Amino acid sequence: MGADNNKSAFSKPVIENTHILFHFPTEIGDISATSSTSAAAAIREPIICHAYALVGTQGLLLGFGPCGLWFPKDIAVRHGKARVEIFGRGSEARGTARHYQRDWRGVYLILAHHDSIKFIVAAITIALSEELRLDATDANSTIVCTLQTVLLDDAIYEAISYVWGDPKHTRQILCNGYLLDVTVSLYGALQRLRRLPEIGHRNLWTDAICIDQSNTVERSSQVSMMASIYERATAVHVWLGEDVQGHAQSAFELIEEINDYHDDGYRSDEESVSYVWPDPPPSDQSFLDPRRWKHLQALSQMPWFNRLCVLQEVGVARTVDVHWGKSGIKFSNLTACFVYIDRCPYFLPLVSEYGGDFYNIIDAWDLIWCTYQSKRSWTNERPYLRFSVNHPDIQQRQQFINVLWAGARFTASVPHDYIYAFLGHPSARGPDGVDFVKVDDSKSLNDLYLDVAEKLLAQAHGDLTLLSIVYHTGNSLSTGPSWVPQWHQSSPCIIAPLPGQHVWYNASLSESTESKIPVMAGLAEGARLYTRGITFDTVSTCSAALERSPNAALNHTVEAAWSLFQPLSSTEVLDALSLVLIWGLGGYTGSAAEDDFQKHKTSFVSYCLAETTLDPAIKSEMIRIQEGLSEEGNGVAYKVRVRECCPERKVFKTASGRFGLGPSAMRPGDICCILFGARVPFVIRRCDQAFKLVGECYIHGVMRGEIVAEEPLQKRGVEEIVFT
Secondary structure, three states: OOOOOOOOOOOOOEEEOOEEEEEOOOOOOOOOOOOOOEEEEEEOOOOOEEEEEEEEOOEEEEEEOOEEEEEEOOOEEEEOOOEEEEEOOOOHHHHHOEEEEOOOOOOOOOOOOOOEEEEEEEOOOOOOOOOEEOOOOOOOOOOEEEEEEEEHHHOOOEEEEEOOOOOOOEEEEEEOOEEEEEEHHHHHHHHHHHHOOOOOOOOEEOHHHHOOOOOHHHHHHHHHOHHHHHHHOOOEEEEEEOOOOOOHHHHHHHHHHHHHHHHHHEEEOOOOEEEOOOOOOOOOOHHHOHHHHHHHHHHHOOHHHHEOOHHHHHHOOOOEEEEEOOEEEEHHHHHHHHHHHHHOHHHHHHHHHHOOOHHHHHHHHHHOHHHOOOOOOHHHOOHHHHHHHOOHHHHHHOOHHHHHHHHOOOEOOOOOHHHHOOOOOHHHEOOOOOEOOOOOOOOOHHHHHHHHHHHHHHHHOOOOHHHHHOOOOOOHHHOOOOOOOOOOOOOOOOOOOOOOOOOOOOOOOOOOOOOEOOOOOOOHHHOOEEEEEEEEEEEEEEOOOOOOOHHHHHHHHHHHHHHHOOOOOHHHHHHHHHHHOOOOEEOOOOEEHHHHHHHHHHHHHHHHHHHOOOOHHHHHHHHHHHHOOOOOOOHHHHHHHHHHHOOOEEEEEEOOOOEEEEEOOOOOOOEEEEEOOOOOOEEEEEEOOEEEEEEEOEEOOOOOOHHHHOOOHHHHOOEEEEEO
């Protein structure tokens, strides 16, 4: 019934109705269906391969060389000198047995249980889930490792977090006796870990080796376990790459100096925990030397800090060690430094010059890492991090919308990962403990995003902050529901405050409405969002989309506004424009700049004169204004705000003379509206009997609810605004 007994090597299994038969060229070890241990025997003629069996409460696993089979329990086993026959009752064997054929000769084991992982053991031994071991005796010798399969609950291992790098650039390691290509980046990480001074074996987990990337079933299963894998690791090792330019040691020394200066503010006793900011350092403090900050800038620009998948990998970890070339630092030390830099005004001049890439790290901390709320976490390793994690605002920030928005600023090779990469976060589970969504590789991207948007709105109870995350580019307004965020599209900062953030806007005076989201026949493009609100103006003209460079953005914006708003006096234009460019924000607390307008205006003028090349007429007006001011403003602080608020937005003027800053997809003829349940206004576009959501905006003079309060709603009229 199938195989030729005279063949010198094993054959592929033959599956016939009720049983499966394997033929082996030589005797294998005894296999018992009732044994709780594993049996193994080597088949060495004419090729080297391994036969093994794992028998447990869940079933039987047979493997040999490049093949493996898994059989659930209640399937009988017969064995003999030259063959193993496995019989199922009726059609059980046909329906449940799965055959795995490996492309590269038996390096991979198959997972015997859905809670199993593989790890690497190498001497030094690196164990991954399959398990890896590396030889530490000679750091320049070939990396030799073995791959082992274990139950996750029983595994003791460390995990690696790194950027894969170019898959075409590879190095070879020896795994289970076979040569295996790994990326140069992973090879560097293994070499670094092999050179560490620990004695003995190191068990490591890394996705590229421990997950069979060619097996979609295994890959999906392991991806769904990713948070658990990194959370259970005794440590996570972040590999940034080789230190080609020699920045690492200088950057890490600067981090430690900044931390040492600021850690003294932490206060803790039996009654309370607090933090008192130290006095500003003297100007000649060594960590304020601009020449040293190029090293910190180079650190923040390493590709690892821009990758989406790493957010969860370190977020759930117990402790994290960062490796850059031959230098290392605790991840908690690195994070604490960037948080201090963000919170202290005296760092602003250095941040404006070197810190353009700091904000990914800062937002990841504020919205993701500090909200995991794990008792065994690296977030407890530094004083200020401990204080931040226990701050009352953290509970308000612990919402899935915050996590997804912060993640949208990072890069991923698979768009689905903008959702799936965060399913290990506590906010990804509802009050009943049910997962927010399930990993489903067969679900289309549009269906996944629609499903997420629907659930986020249901959780928000009438709050429409989700709509502020919508960001359209190119023809995206016509390719799906316009109100559903496309998480894979890079979006600028949003104007509306996220949950747990405190900003003064209240355009709808906290009115809210229950939103209904019927999904039409399961088609994403048929989904409609029903809201209530007021349309109050139309866009008459707008500038080109502003550039990412803050100086270029300001130059073009000022000149565009000057021409757009000529009917107004010069002072009125500049006063309003100074607020529009920074969304009316003042200070660090989300307060309104116009509440201390004199201070705000001096900062605006100082920035314009110091940082930009203005039209002579505008510059003359700025000088005249400055001469009438009694104090010198903080132009650097204004510059940082402009860099956050202006990129990829348009200055616009409305038909009634209002002006604001809106989405790059807006155009003349679009409509300005207030949606009940939203803190900021929106630009929308009529489409047949419904509307397209173009995006949120800042409009001077309407952000405090002036439109809603202008006259009774019964007189003005409230509309049902339907988005497609």
